[in-house]
Amino acid sequence: MCELLGMSANVPTDICFSFAGHIKRGGDTGPHKDGWGISFYEGKGCRSFKDSKPGYCSRIAKMLTNYPIKSKSVISHIRQANSGRISLENTHPFQRELWGKHWTYAHNGQLIGFEKLPLSYTHPVGETDSEHVFCWIIGQLNEYYSSLPTDLDEFTQRIGSYGDILREMGVFNMLMTDGEYMICYCSNNLYWITRRAPFAKAELIDDIHFVDFRKETTDSDVVSIITTQPLTKNEHWHKMQPGELAVFRFGERMFYQNK
Numbered sequence: 001m002c003e004l005l006g007m008s009a010n011v012p013t014d015i016c017f018s019f020a021g022h023i024k025r026g027g028d029t030g031p032h033k034d035g036w037g038i039s040f041y042e043g044k045g046c047r048s049f050k051d052s053k054p055g056y057c058s059r060i061a062k063m064l065t066n067y068p069i070k071s072k073s074v075i076s077h078i079r080q081a082n083s084g085r086i087s088l089e090n091t092h093p094f095q096r097e098l099w100g101k102h103w104t105y106a107h108n109g110q111l112i113g114f115e116k117l118p119l120s121y122t123h124p125v126g127e128t129d130s131e132h133v134f135c136w137i138i139g140q141l142n143e144y145y146s147s148l149p150t151d152l153d154e155f156t157q158r159i160g161s162y163g164d165i166l167r168e169m170g171v172f173n174m175l176m177t178d179g180e181y182m183i184c185y186c187s188n189n190l191y192w193i194t195r196r197a198p199f200a201k202a203e204l205i206d207d208i209h210f211v212d213f214r215k216e217t218t219d220s221d222v223v224s225i226i227t228t229q230p231l232t233k234n235e236h237w238h239k240m241q242p243g244e245l246a247v248f249r250f251g252e253r254m255f256y257q258n259k
Contacts, residue, residue: 002092002108003032004190005076006175006226008182008248012042012070013223017211020065021204021231025078026055029206032078035091036061039104040071041179046102050091072250073179077106084127094131096122096138099148101178105134108228109171109187133172137162152181152247156255159183160245167243175226182248184226186240193237194224194251202232222251 005022007015019038027033036055039048047069051058055078077092084090092106098121107130114129120139124131140162149155159176163185166172174185184190195202197220199213217223226248230237240246247255 002077002079003030003228004106004108004173004175004226005074005228006177006182006184007071007074007223008177008226008251009072009221009223010250010252011221012072013221014068014070015074015076016065016068017202017204017209018225018227018231019076020209021206022076022078022227023055023058023061023065024206026058026061028054028056030078032080034081034086035079035088036077037091037093037106038064038074038076039093039095040069041073041102041104041177042071044102044179046095046104046179048093048095050088052086052088052091073177073182075104075106075175075177077108082110083129087126089126090128090131092130094134096134098138098142099145101148103138103176103178105137105174105176106130107133108173108189111166111169111172113169133166137176153255156183156245156247157257160185160257163187163245164243173228180249181254182224182226184240184246184248186242186244188242189228190226190240191228191230191237192224192226192240192246192248192253193230193235194222194253196222196251201234203234204231205233206231224248224251224253
């Protein structure tokens with residue numbers, strides 16, 4: 001299956017270190033060789049890079065590991081195709097506009113019977129179960145809310161209820177963000193870590209690479225990383241439980257619900 005990577009931070013932060021370990025799994029240390037993508041939020045804007053080639057040998061990916069784009073919210077995905085051919089339009093993350101905001105989404109897993117989910121507000125460009133389901137979620141939210149909800153708990157619980165429906169169809173691990181809130185739903189494999197002062201060194205599992213965060217941060221920085229499998233070998237990662245929903249805002253875990 002695919003692998004997810006998300007970041008939520010309280011200050012613009014580069015994701016080069018985590019991305020370097022994540023992208024190695026895109027056909028080198030892992031089997032996820034069928035494309036990759038990453039989206040960075042900068043204010044109300046969002047820039048994305050995608051490639052249907054394996055991430056570990058992609059020139060675009062190599063550029064990004066050395067080009068410190070700073071963002072408070074990032075989603076990345078490496079693909080192992082099971083629904084839809086290997087092509088750019090089937091490469092995550094996917095984006096749609098809702099309530100005047102860019103929503104970005106990536107999914108890990110495989111779903112059966114997703115074609116029966118009705119679509120209204122937006123429709124998929126590609127052929128994947130992941131994009132179809134994202135369009136269904138956006139459509140459901142558009143039908144229920146006329147504008148951006150102000151009640152975070154009620155809103156996230158509603159998204160969690162959609163996750164519960166989709167988990168009955170197979171495996172549904174999801175990251176979804178509007179650039180402020182990072183919404184995470186776990187079906188079977190999703191981990192997170194929050195880094196804050198006092199910072200320490202971290203060493204990647206998939207690459208001979210370590211960083212001393214004490215030299216890269218200030219005492220007020222808070223950065224959370226969410227991923228399918230832990231990326232570092234010397235840090236404590238929290239494993240989410242099946243059916244668990246978590247929401248991060250500017251690095252802090254604001255909400256969680258464990259079924």
